[in-house]
Amino acid sequence: MRLPADWFTRYLAVRRRFELGFWLVVLTLQTVFNSVVTWIDLERVATRQAEPWQPVLWEVSSALLVGALIPAIVAFERRFPLRWDTLRTVLPLHLGASLVFCLLHVLGMVLLRKAGYAMMGERYEWGPWSVQLAYEYLKDVRSYTLIVAALMSYRFLMLRLTGEARVLDAPEPAPGAEEAPVSEARPTRFLVRKLRREFLVAASDIAWVQAQGNYVGLRVNGHDYLLRATLTEFLQQLDPERFVRVHRSHAVNLDHIAEIEPLDSGDARAHLRDGSTVPCSRRFRDAIAQRV
Numbered sequence: 494m495r496l497p498a499d500w501f502t503r504y505l506a507v508r509r510r511f512e513l514g515f516w517l518v519v520l521t522l523q524t525v526f527n528s529v530v531t532w533i534d535l536e537r538v539a540t541r542q543a544e545p546w547q548p549v550l551w552e553v554s555s556a557l558l559v560g561a562l563i564p565a566i567v568a569f570e571r572r573f574p575l576r577w578d579t580l581r582t583v584l585p586l587h588l589g590a591s592l593v594f595c596l597l598h599v600l601g602m603v604l605l606r607k608a609g610y611a612m613m614g615e616r617y618e619w620g621p622w623s624v625q626l627a628y629e630y631l632k633d634v635r636s637y638t639l640i641v642a643a644l645m646s647y648r649f650l651m652l653r654l655t656g657e658a659r660v661l662d663a664p665e666p667a668p669g670a671e672e673a674p675v676s677e678a679r680p681t682r683f684l685v686r687k688l689r690r691e692f693l694v695a696a697s698d699i700a701w702v703q704a705q706g707n708y709v710g711l712r713v714n715g716h717d718y719l720l721r722a723t724l725t726e727f728l729q730q731l732d733p734e735r736f737v738r739v740h741r742s743h744a745v746n747l748d749h750i751a752e753i754e755p756l757d758s759g760d761a762r763a764h765l766r767d768g769s770t771v772p773c774s775r776r777f778r779d780a781i782a783q784r785v
Contacts, residue, residue: 516563520556520560523552524549524556528549528551528553531551532548535548546613550606550609550610554601554602554606554609555602557601557605558598558605559598562598566590566641566644567644570641572706574645574707575587575641590637591638592630594633594636594637595630595633595637596626598629598633599625599629599633603617606619653687655687655717655718656685656686656716656719657721658683658684658686658719658720659684659720659721679730680696681697682694682695682696683696683711685718687718694711696731697746697748698713698714699712699731699736700766700769701744701746701763701769702724702727702736702744702745703724704723705719707722707723708721708722709723714767735748739771739773740777743771745763745771749766749767750763750764750765751764751765751766753773759775760773760774760775761773
């Protein structure tokens with residue numbers, strides 16, 4: 494089956510729902526499979542008897558806590574992405590995060606199980622904490638690693654489909670020519686790599702910029718591209734007479750603003766010529782209105 498030409502644009506419109514659905518499906522399947530396997534194992538071991546609801550409660554409580562902690566892992570991995578150039582610094586942080594993940598997972602899981610057992614008129618026994626924590630960590634560090642690996646793979650795929658931009662290297666000065674001061678050099682074009690293709694994007698065509706963790710998203714002629722930089726770093730490379738910060742995570746090109754809509758909250762909303770909108774916080778509203 495051949496995908497429509499605009500399939501990726503359609504996907505971006507439902508991207509968040511797809512990501513949420515993906516984790517719901519994964520955790521649901523994991524809960525079902527683990528419950529069945531646990532029940533079979535208990536049936537084979539005659540020394541331990543369990544009611545059918547008990548394995549289900551064990552696995553459901555575990556999956557609920559993992560699902561609740563996934564947004565925190567996403568935010569942490571976005572703040573400290575694993576890359577070869579920062580591996581020595583970031584890897585210990587992720588090892589520490591896996592310990593925190595395990596502790597929160599176990600504490601929440603035990604509380605849910607105790608509540609579930611109490612509702613069934615029984616008492617849940619956890620066992621020696623030191624032994625159980627060591628056992629759970631061996632499983633949780635694997636779960637944490639798989640979640641981070643899935644996030645890294647997904648981000649890599651999105652970069653290939655969305656397109657990754659970078660600043661063009663400055664040309665080498667001619668022999669004997671004076672080198673221009675670095676502070677005066679502002680890039681006018683960016684190189685975008687997308688699906689094994691390369692093309693140039695003019696800085697003047699950038700409608701707005703959005704902070705996305707260690708990347709900034711560039712909105713150019715209705716398309717979105719990512720560039721590895723923080724919003725503050727990137728704005729230092731752009732013309733301050735043209736690009737203005739309007740929000741802690743957004744900046745806009747003044748030439749692309751069509752209208753500024755005041756909101757009852759005191760904030761505002763910038764309507765751009767391509768039909769998109771960008772939030773303007775109260776902190777930046779007056780300054781942007783004067784500039785426009």
